[in-house]
Amino acid sequence: MSTFFDSIRGIGFRRGPRRVAAGIGGGLAQQFGINVWLVRVLVLASFLLPVLGVGAYVAAWILLPWQDGRIPLERAIAGLR
Secondary structure: OHHHHHHHHHOOOOOOOOOOOOOHHHHHHHHHOOOHHHHHHHHHHHOOOHHHHHHHHHHHHHHOOOOOOOOHHHHHHHHHO
16 A cells, blocks of 8 residues: 555645645645645636546545655554554
């Protein structure tokens, strides 16, 4: 399982330091070099597609690492052991 999480870290995407909720919008803005508020508006607009928008956000929240490389799902699995 650590290979899976290491491959996610290898993508280079991190949650942004300028976060409102989970840092997904800030991370996307930083990765693509665009305004963080534009990304946040687009993320909120994606919530109009209930399953796709919210589901993608929750998946990103669970799988994407923080700035220090910690992944919430990895920590949850390690806590169960």
